[in-house]
Amino acid sequence: MKDFAYLYSPEEATYRFSETHPFNPIRLELTVSLLESMHQLDDIPCIAPRHATDEELALVHDQDYIAAVKAAGTGVLSPLKAQMYGLGTEDTPLFQDMHSGASLLVGGTIEACDLVLSGKYKRTFHIGGGLHHGFRGRASGFCVYNDTAVAMAAMIEKYHCKILYVDTDAHHGDGVQWAFYNRNDVMTLSLHETGRYLFPGTGMVTERGSEEGYGFSWNVPLDAFTEDDSFLLAYETALFEACELFQPDLIITQNGADAHVLDPLTHLSLTMKSYEKIPQIAVAAAEK
Numbered sequence: 310m311k312d313f314a315y316l317y318s319p320e321e322a323t324y325r326f327s328e329t330h331p332f333n334p335i336r337l338e339l340t341v342s343l344l345e346s347m348h349q350l351d352d353i354p355c356i357a358p359r360h361a362t363d364e365e366l367a368l369v370h371d372q373d374y375i376a377a378v379k380a381a382g383t384g385v386l387s388p389l390k391a392q393m394y395g396l397g398t399e400d401t402p403l404f405q406d407m408h409s410g411a412s413l414l415v416g417g418t419i420e421a422c423d424l425v426l427s428g429k430y431k432r433t434f435h436i437g438g439g440l441h442h443g444f445r446g447r448a449s450g451f452c453v454y455n456d457t458a459v460a461m462a463a464m465i466e467k468y469h470c471k472i473l474y475v476d477t478d479a480h481h482g483d484g485v486q487w488a489f490y491n492r493n494d495v496m497t498l499s500l501h502e503t504g505r506y507l508f509p510g511t512g513m514v515t516e517r518g519s520e521e522g523y524g525f526s527w528n529v530p531l532d533a534f535t536e537d538d539s540f541l542l543a544y545e546t547a548l549f550e551a552c553e554l555f556q557p558d559l560i561i562t563q564n565g566a567d568a569h570v571l572d573p574l575t576h577l578s579l580t581m582k583s584y585e586k587i588p589q590i591a592v593a594a595a596e597k
């Protein structure tokens with residue numbers, strides 16, 4: 310088994326809302342070129358993502374929603390219908406061929422998970438993934454399809470495994486949480502800025518799952534201006550306890566970088582110290 314691969318292709322830049330939208334895919338290109346210039350990707354295989362199939366998307370998303378995304382991308386969805394599906398909003402505007410761009414990000418995450426569960430790699434990194442606000446039948450917060458939710462559903466179908474999802478983005482991982490809220494084969498752990506003032510407003514400690522999934526949804530809401538040491542202590546403690554309790558076959562982490570003190574959309578105060586430690590602690594948990 311090889312250690313590590315990452316998934317990326319310049320085609321992922323087709324998931325692009327507009328010139329002025331804050332979710333700009335140039336971040337992917339800049340990250341890869343920065344890592345290359347630091348010789349961090351020198352012997353690391355780069356695997357190009359594929360598109361997710363409609364069958365895979367339908368493991369999480371409603372058929373009529375998938376049809377609406379396709380129609381929106383060719384300009385034939387009425388504004389009224391678009392609104393019903395959360396499309397064409399200020400956060401998640403319509404763009405050309407949006408189904409193609411969005412399904413490519415999903416396919417990349419499915420492949421990233423499959424490469425680990427099939428035993429080819431110990432760890433993989435899909436740089437374009439993490440669209441955690443996508444709902445079953447509605448787009449939300451820059452997210453059209455929910456790549457991690459679809460990938461987890463596909464992996465459970467193929468490998469009958471247990472998956473721990475860990476979300477350190479500054480926003481609550483709501484789409485993933487609700488997709489598996491009443492199931493006990495996925496455990497979700499989200500650390501985020503409290504929803505009191507920040508989108509999406511959910512992620513309270515009382516959201517613990519329902520029915521068979523009760524106890525398998527964990528939330529750690531943090532006050533604005535939380536700094537590295539508090540964040541890392543909460544993250545490490547919760548992650549190791551979750552692993553010990555749940556004994557997952559696969560750990561997926563969503564490490565959106567918007568909890569950084571300089572991020573203009575949120576109010577957490579992390580520095581590069583946390584961003585160096587977050588994956589290291591996840592690796593330590595996985596090794597254990």
Ligand SMILES: [Zn+2]
Pocket residue numbers: 478479480565567
């Ligand atoms: Zn975020």
